[in-house]
Amino acid sequence: MKVWRINVRKQALQIENVPETWQGLGGRGLTARILLDEVNPECDPLGSENKLIFAPGLLVGHRLSSCDRISVGTKSPLTKGIKEANAGGRTGFHLTQLGIKVLIIEGSPTDEGFWVLVINKQGAAFKPAGDLVGKGAYETASRLIEGYGEDPAIALIGPGGEMRLTAAGILNIDKDLVPSRISARGGVGAVMGAKGLKAIVIDASEGEAPPIVDLKTFREAQKEFNKALLEHPQITAYAEYGTAGMAMISNGFGGLPTRNFSSGEFEGADEISGEFLRDLLVERGGKAKTTHACMTGCTIRCSNIFASQDGKEVIVSPLEYETIALMGSNLGISDLDVIAKLNWQVNDLGIDSIEIGAALGVAAEGGAFEFGDGQSALALLEEIRTGSELGKVLGNGAVATGKHLGVDRVPVVKGQAMSAYDPRAIKGTGVTYATSPQGADHTSGLTIRSKVDHLDPEGQVELSRNSQINVAGYDTLGACAFASFGFAAAPETITALLNARYGGEFGEDTLRNLGKETIKLEREFNKRAGFTKEDDRLPAWMKEEPLPPHNAVFDVLEDEMDHIFDDL
Amino acid sequence: MLTVTVFLGTILQKKTPQGNQRRLEVSLDEGASIVDLIYHLDLEVEPDYLLLAVNGRIAELDQVLAEDDKVHLMMPISGG
Ligand code: SF4
Numbered sequence: 143m144k145v146w147r148i149n150v151r152k153q154a155l156q157i158e159n160v161p162e163t164w165q166g167l168g169g170r171g172l173t174a175r176i177l178l179d180e181v182n183p184e185c186d187p188l189g190s191e192n193k194l195i196f197a198p199g200l201l202v203g204h205r206l207s208s209c210d211r212i213s214v215g216t217k218s219p220l221t222k223g224i225k226e227a228n229a230g231g232r233t234g235f236h237l238t239q240l241g242i243k244v245l246i247i248e249g250s251p252t253d254e255g256f257w258v259l260v261i262n263k264q265g266a267a268f269k270p271a272g273d274l275v276g277k278g279a280y281e282t283a284s285r286l287i288e289g290y291g292e293d294p295a296i297a298l299i300g301p302g303g304e305m306r307l308t309a310a311g312i313l314n315i316d317k318d319l320v321p322s323r324i325s326a327r328g329g330v331g332a333v334m335g336a337k338g339l340k341a342i343v344i345d346a347s348e349g350e351a352p353p354i355v356d357l358k359t360f361r362e363a364q365k366e367f368n369k370a371l372l373e374h375p376q377i378t379a380y381a382e383y384g385t386a387g388m389a390m391i392s393n394g395f396g397g398l399p400t401r402n403f404s405s406g407e408f409e410g411a412d413e414i415s416g417e418f419l420r421d422l423l424v425e426r427g428g429k430a431k432t433t434h435a436c437m438t439g440c441t442i443r444c445s446n447i448f449a450s451q452d453g454k455e456v457i458v459s460p461l462e463y464e465t466i467a468l469m470g471s472n473l474g475i476s477d478l479d480v481i482a483k484l485n486w487q488v489n490d491l492g493i494d495s496i497e498i499g500a501a502l503g504v505a506a507e508g509g510a511f512e513f514g515d516g517q518s519a520l521a522l523l524e525e526i527r528t529g530s531e532l533g534k535v536l537g538n539g540a541v542a543t544g545k546h547l548g549v550d551r552v553p554v555v556k557g558q559a560m561s562a563y564d565p566r567a568i569k570g571t572g573v574t575y576a577t578s579p580q581g582a583d584h585t586s587g588l589t590i591r592s593k594v595d596h597l598d599p600e601g602q603v604e605l606s607r608n609s610q611i612n613v614a615g616y617d618t619l620g621a622c623a624f625a626s627f628g629f630a631a632a633p634e635t636i637t638a639l640l641n642a643r644y645g646g647e648f649g650e651d652t653l654r655n656l657g658k659e660t661i662k663l664e665r666e667f668n669k670r671a672g673f674t675k676e677d678d679r680l681p682a683w684m685k686e687e688p689l690p691p692h693n694a695v696f697d698v699l700e701d702e703m704d705h706i707f708d709d710l
Numbered sequence: 711m712l713t714v715t716v717f718l719g720t721i722l723q724k725k726t727p728q729g730n731q732r733r734l735e736v737s738l739d740e741g742a743s744i745v746d747l748i749y750h751l752d753l754e755v756e757p758d759y760l761l762l763a764v765n766g767r768i769a770e771l772d773q774v775l776a777e778d779d780k781v782h783l784m785m786p787i788s789g790g
Binding site: 375378379380382383385388391394395396407415416417420421567588590591593594595596597623691692 | 719720721729730732733755756759761762767768784785787
């Protein structure tokens with residue numbers, strides 16, 4: 143495997159050997175290592191010093207169930223700290239088939255304008271993006287597929303990324319060619335826009351799977367992992383209900399963000415629940431699907447396809463919990479059809495649905511529209527497309543929106559919007575929001591599944607710490623969070639797979655060691671970028687304003703949080 | 711007797727000819743605990759496996775139920 147370095151100013155590719163210190167890392171851990179090694183932590187995230195790094199996880203490339211994820215790393219224009227946004231789809235798998243351990247995009251283009259970077263066995267080529275510029279993500283994807291066929295992987299940006307909006311993400315096409323697997327958070331799409339890339343087309347048709355040192359052991363461990371995964375009772379719940387099954391759980395614990403995080407209980411929760419959604423999709427039939435896989439080989443299939451009432455037209459796929467909450471209950475909207483339309487719009491714009499959902503919640507509180515008014519929310523998204531002043535403010539996220547409208551109740555940490563768990567009711571997740579180097583993030587270590595009193599401040603730091611280390615480990619492997627059920631039931635398969643793949647370098651407790659190393663690297667980057675413990679805090683109002691129905695405030699001791707990673 | 715409201719999450723919903731039921735009013739003997747409720751509902755899942763909440767707070771299987779309690783029986787999934 144090699145390092146592929148693309149300089150966008152010279153429009154040149156350099157292929158290098160993998161430095162020794164990068165070899166035992168992949169995915170999130172590798173992006174952190176490279177950022178620390180090569181990027182000035184104080185640089186302008188949208189300037190030439192920043193890099194955009196695509197790193198498949200350590201296990202990517204072999205169609206292991208749900209283990210072909212891509213990590214995108216960069217210095218975030220939203221948080222100004224380290225960022226990793228991972229996604230399913232094809233990108234990770236295809237890169238590995240070309241022998242690419244990591245793709246590093248660096249420099250700044252000499253002039254305005256956008257390019258399509260085409261990567262294949264022969265190398266890399268820059269093609270003018272032409273009239274793809276300004277096009278939404280869905281049309282961009284179809285046009286590229288027309289031009290390059292159905293086999294490549296494609297990572298692209300929408301108008302949001304072109305405008306360098308700090309809520310912009312990078313969209314990866316899924317196994318069915320839909321640009322819906324999004325490295326969404328922290329403005330990674332703005333960085334891609336600043337590099338002048340509208341899309342990256344990865345043609346692996348002449349490629350091959352990365353080498354496996356001990357194929358027999360690899361297959362045995364794979365079998366064991368698959369068995370553990372398939373036998374897990376949770377898997378049916380994900381297959382049939384997807385992440386949307388979370389809505390009633392969060393609501394049940396009084397932690398479902400409602401009307402800009404002013405309540406943890408939503409009167410319309412049932413109508414946006416995974417249970418309601420499933421019934422609706424079954425009833426609609428046709429193109430509506432309750433289960434769907436984002437990548438070839440995933441046996442969990444947590445994704446879904448939301449179709450119109452007659453089942454004839456796909457509205458959006460997938461429709462997931464975080465979006466349902468941030469663009470549903472958080473906006474006082476209980477109509478899944480409206481939420482699905484909002485979701486399609488933000489995807490087409492190439493914007494993070496969590497950040498924009500939070501920004502719209504702040505906007506509604508600031509009087510830009512009424513909570514519950516889905517049509518006005520849709521009209522505001524249209525403003526992002528036209529590039530109006532308010533549109534740009536919204537597209538720059540919740541903090542920018544709060545400043546513009548004079549709203550103080552902004553649910554963010556390190557400038558990044560919280561996901562769909564109010565931290566006052568789910569305090570362990572609050573600790574994760576506060577202390578994750580990534581900013582408030584639903585992929586950095588959730589705690590809601592744990593059988594603890596989520597309202598009790600005691601013990602939450604330890605709970606969050608464990609969860610953060612585990613997910614940082616899975617992100618480094620390239621494993622989907624839900625594959626972790628299989629790995630948790632058969633933990634020995636992780637080391638077995640890695641050693642069979644790479645040849646005996648990984649010891650016991652690999653997952654946690656990788657997770658610890660990753661968080662350590664990320665914290666070091668943030669420290670050098672100027673972050674202090676004062677950045678590891680929830681907004682002050684969450685410590686004072688009681689959240690109904692439990693009237694809870696966030697009261698985990700700051701001193702305890704400050705020591706969460708002392709012994710990494 | 712006491713009556714509690716039960717919310718059944720994801721695959722725990724009751725399949726009935728009228729469709730999936732996820733909210734039920736259930737009458738139990740005084741002193742009944744959550745585990746009694748689970749057996750009463752005849753759910754095909756290991757009780758230990760479930761995530762339980764009563765009136766929005768995490769609960770244990772042996773928690774004794776009171777009149778009008780809101781009980782959530784859930785598969786312990788998390789979001790994405
Ligand atoms: S479980 Fe869901 S998100 Fe994970 S790989 Fe499968 S379809 Fe993709």
